[in-house]
Amino acid sequence: MRFEALLPSLALSLFFLSMPISDATASEVDAAGYYKLRCATCHGVNGEGTRDKSPSLGPPLRGNPLVINAPAEMLASIIRHGRGGQQRAYDDAYPNMPAFDAGLIPDAVGLATYLKTGLQQQETTSHSSDSLGSQTPARVDAAETAEQGEVIHEAGPNRAPADEGHLQTQLVGPLQQPSLHLTE
Amino acid sequence: MSTGMKTLLICIALFFGLQFGVTQDAQAVAAFARQTGMNCNSCHIGTYNIVPNFTRTGRLFAMRGYQVPYIRERLHAEGDTGNNNEQSKYGGDYLALNWTDFFSARLISEVVRGGEDASGRSLDERSSPINRMSLFFSGAITDWLGVWTEIGYLGNNSLHSVTPNRQNEQTGVNFFAYDEYRINASWDFGKNSFYGFSMGNEHPNVGAQFQYPLPLPDLWSNGQGGVGKSMNMANLSAFMFYDDRLYLQIAGVTGADNTNWSDGSNYYLNVSYDWFRKTRNDLWLIGEYYAGNDFPSIMTRIKDSFLCTGVCPPGVTDENLSISNTPGDVIVNAPVERVRHFDSLRLSLEHSAADRGPHTWYAATTFLTMTQDFESGAKVEDTQVGAYLRYFYARTYGVEVFVRDHLKYEYTTPAGLKRDTYTKPNYGITFLWYPAMNFDFWLSFSPRVQNIVFDDQRGLYNDKASSYVLGMEYNF
Secondary structure, three states: OOHHHHHHHHHHHHHHHOOOOHHHHHOOOOHHHHHHHHHHHHHOOOOOOOOOOOOOOOOOOOOOHHHHHOOHHHHHHHHHHOEOHHHOOOOOOOOOEOOOOOOOOOOHHHHHHHHHOOOOOOOOOHHHHHHHOOOOHHHHHHHHHHHHHHHHHHHHHHOOOOOOOOOEEEEOOOOOOOOEEEEO | OOHHHHHHHHHHHHHHHHHHHHHOOOOOOOHHHHHHOOOHHHHEEOOOOOOOEEOHHHHHHHHOOOOOOOHHHHHHHOOOOOOOOOOOOOHHHOOOOOHHHHEEEEEEEEEEEEEEOOOOOEOHHHOEEEEEEEEEEOEEOOOOEEEEEEEEEEHHHOEEOOOOOOOOOEEEEOOEEEEEEEEEEEEEEEOOEEEEEEEEOOOHHHOOOOOOOOOOOOOOOOOOOOOOOOOOOOEEEEEEEEOOOEEEEEEEEOOOOOOOOOOOOEEEEEEEEEOOOEOOEEEEEEEEEEEEOOOOOOOOOEEEEOOOOOOOOOOOOOOOOEEEEOOOOOEOOOOOOOEEEEEEEEEEEEEEEEEEOOEEEEEEEEEEEEEEEEOOOOEEEEEEEEEEEEEEEOOOEEEEEEEEEEEEEEEEOOOOOEEEEEOOOEEEEEEEEEEEOOEEEEEEEEEEEOOEEEHHHHHHOOOOEEEEEEEEEEEO
């Protein structure tokens, strides 16, 4: 067989291989970029959550006591393993939290660190203000903390421990909730 | 085989080999999962039975027109926009998510089918290893526009031989059976509120996915949209969802059996209320009204033959070379009537609970009534009720049961004579096993497959038929 006969298929393959695939572009962006790529659809472009959107896909992460107080490794574990089924923490309209493997988010600890630092300092843009309506960050914190306390209490017995160890975290939110225990 | 043919085959093999080797990770989950990052269980309570049941998230996702919040930001993060301004203002600055995100497919195989039909003939020959193959291209186009398309291939419609006395022998020939599409545009107008418009070629109640589960009473859908096995129809809808709980929809429909607006049309109204609004506890109260003057009689079968013009000649039957499409339940020996006007009301309760401990279920009950006034002066009234449950333990082991019955199915002749019908409740049970969330086996039983007869012709009643199916389904 002549090599020229393979050229059409090689050309076609190269053409399709050159098409953008999300995984390839994902590796070129930083933690903030990964947040927008993998997290913002559910948790809001500035971490404000999507409870006020339809469909509601995820709780706020900015001002979230768990995100603020839990170790980055614990958040990374949640990112890696997700919170599907019985492990889902929020008794609300949200679906399961999916798992993101290393192909989707190479540096989970780096992203978790961003959630605890950069995202918490995020300026609320006009875009996210629209999505939040009149809800201020302080009100988000208060509502979130109250919900978190309620949910943790409810979901505790059913929650399976994550693979990366049993971490006990004292969560103290803006409402001074007393000793909320979360087993992960 | 010629050298040219060998070269072509090698090229094709090389091409697909390269594609698979490089892109299989990106195609490991279905289209919506790729677009949203969520998995199947986020939106579905099992995928069995052609059209899967939905969690609250899944229903709102479809209702909204396959939109998710902040898709614009994701497009920017992927670098797929033509203009990298911080916030592009114009539609031309967007590029819809790439084709690997959009494309998905479903394969349904009936490994074993058995039982007997009403005449005592074995149903074994109806097994279809490729029962159904669907290709989807669906999702968000921009942050206000979404599309759903499906092209379906039905292997269970194998065309039979037309040779006299050999008509039960399959030819192995199949055809593309149907295609469906919906295009939805929607916009937010407040907290958990949106409004929008849609167009498509199915009944408009697909917009909110309230026509499912399939075993419940349904006189409207008349099969799927598209050409081939099923009749086509067109619809234009306006809808809104207010305050995370109230859904309103109004739609115009060309008719249940055509796409012509000029020969009559129908309209559809939907008022629905979501009571609890939680993933683990979601209760919808649904009221639907459908009326108009372009609808076939529910008593008789619509039949368009691919083989014969009009009546087939003696010795030739076109049972498997024709479209037989009936929105209702055929009555044996029912007169052929032409509908002048019809009214129909359906009231439903649908409850879903996803991952409540190890338990997940979807339950529904429906009351449906339709009255058809015929041009002859006759009329028919059909009132049905049905109940349905699909339950899963740990999202792995499931069972689905349904029962439905006619409360009243009565034909009134042009002379005013009332002819009641005779039939019995219909029921079925299916056992489900999900080794993975996108792969399942099922075993279903339909203990009674019956006909409907006029009460004054009870001798024609037959409920001897039964059937069972062992199948599998794979979504990818």
